[in-house]
Amino acid sequence: MAWKTLDDMDLDGKIVLTRVDINVPMDSGRVTDATRIARIKPTIDDIIAAGGTPVMLAHFGRPKGEVVPEMSLAHILPAVTETLGRDVTFIEQPSREALDALPAGTVVLVENTRFTTMETDNDPKMAQFLASLGDVFCNDAFSAAHRAHASTEGVAHLLPSCAGRLMAQELGALEKALTTPERPVVAVVGGAKVSTKLDLLGNLVRKVDFLVIGGGMANTFLAAKGIDVGKSLCEHDLAETAREILKKADEAGCEIILPVDIVVAREFKANAANETVGVDACPSDAMIFDAGPQSVARINEIITGAKTLVMNGPLGVFELEPFGTGTFAMLDTIAAQTTAGALVSVAGGGDTVAAINASGHADAFTYISTAGGAFLEWMEGKTLPGVAALG
Template sequence: MAWKTLDDMDLAGKTVLVRVDINVPVEEGRVTDATRIARIVPTVRDILDKGGKPVLLAHFGRPKGQVVPEMSLKVTLPALEQALGCGVIFAEDCVGLPAKQAVAALSDGDVLLLENTRFHAGEEKNDPMMAASLAALGDVYVNDAFSAAHRAHASTEGIARLLPSCAGRLMQAELEALEQALGAPERPVVAVVGGAKVSTKLDLLGNLVAKVDHLVIGGGMANTFLAAQGVDVGKSLAEHDMADTARAILDKAKASDCEVILPRDIVVAREFAANAPHENVPVDACPADAMILDAGPATVAYICEVIDRASTLIMNGPLGVFEMEPFQTGTFAMLDRIAARTRSGNLVSVAGGGDTVAAINAAGHGDDFTYISTAGGAFLEWMEGKTLPGVAALQD
């Protein structure tokens, strides 16, 4: 890897600025899901163990460069203290006198959280003065927020060019997992891509067909590809205006010797509702008044055969409407197979994206993948082959 980790840094006696993602859900003044907070704990503890003083930089919500009291990071303090097992000091600003005084007062073993970086317009503009003001507070910069690495902001990109910098443990794990899945994977490689619209994942599909051996397309996206091949998809969600694009992706896949796997049979219903009357039919037999809500058993059986032969799998999206009974069947059966192969040590499995993580958790396989990314947009842009400014800054 071209970037440094905490293992490469001398942190003893240093003030360590740590960009973290603790943009967590809050209701009635309480954090309702502390998953993101829990994931920064190894980095903070490592810094403390190495004799450094961690100063946490983070955003919260979208205040758009204004001070919005309801978006203060102060709300995260109880959850942070519980996760870290120690007190956390809070500064009322991330730059200026409040930040300088809080940093100057730090003792060994202290953890400091600075106020929302997005309370300043210079953060999202990657303003050099903002980056310099942040950098002046510390000796070393650690980026542990892969989920924000696709943004060229002062606290993710600008600051990394001004201080000795490295990746935190969460960032390191994310980058290593993605390198293992797409950078230098063990073959055969299978990618599973689902979701509603082809138009939102054009770059992703175009990048993947040149890199993987098998591409499974599910969800509403599959309907668009089927329609582009002349299959009647009834009332199913499909982007008929994307037919030429879908055919171009199929042509590129063929030229790259990538097998595109589309539904062979389908589960259809007349209404979009849980437990709606449904039937399994061949892919070319969708009734005109019905919609496709899941992949059929023959399709899933073939996908599982492909997974059995694979060494690496990357997933972004489900096969069907997994949120509703019984249309989760195809997605859950596929996840069962991925999980079993991963547990047996025969498959490297990396997954990411909101719907994907929700489906994995709903199927009870949250601990059964090699790596599950919660990064959202950054994970998708990495899969698309794009350069992430926050990662590039560490490499430079």
């Protein structure tokens, strides 16, 4: 991947269209988590320091091309102003004349880009309109980079374009994790269903040395190998697909790590009565909720010997006590190795981030992506339109 950063651009006196992701959660009219806003602050600060005027383009919610008052970016303007530590001018219908009339150093927030279908359709007319507003395009929204929209991909072809600080940081971390990694490389993939991560698994077996499979996904692989998983979440219809993945991994020299012992219970609830048994001894009326201590010991041994780790999914039902034991023990090891400088660790995905936050190790990872779908598509080896347009 080759892209320019803010440092490669002449921003002095220029209007810098800046695509950001500030699609933050709200409750009762208040932003409940301003993390996404905080993460764009370095980009906004650096544009202003270089003499530019940042004009933020962003979406909010899923208005589906309609003007939905509840999804106006005006609702989050106070949080944007507070988090950036600057006055922010909100403009519903921007024009070049209005932007040129603003004092130097003004920070602008334009109304929700998805209030028209021209955005999600990547309509050339909208891309041209957006390009007419600015002199430089800066994409700082990796989380929207898997969408070929007018404000993420279309406009990038019409103006000198670069990656913002957050985008460059994310791309750099991802490149270090799978494109040019130090080996051995281990990937941890969990989650409920194999069906949602077929492309991911198919790509990873060609890229990594060890592939740890956890969560409900592991059950499907165990069943494919003829192991009885009782009443566990399992996609029995994907047994042949699982066997194909195991074969591809073997051919590629990738060792797939599945549980050798398991924690089982008969009720899906916190502190349900449970027991640890060998993987081939799951009671027919029980469900697998976590990897057992022998499995976790093997995983931690692999992580301790690895140089690079990428994680997308937990080992078990970490939300319910005590079935987060395996996931948290693994996260302890990842954090210790990363802190010691022995491991580059990159993680992403909603459940993954939640597990890391619950473990208290959020500051210990090399990089934690909040990009969701874009992170997953990158791990699947897909080209992201918003990134490709910057090349």
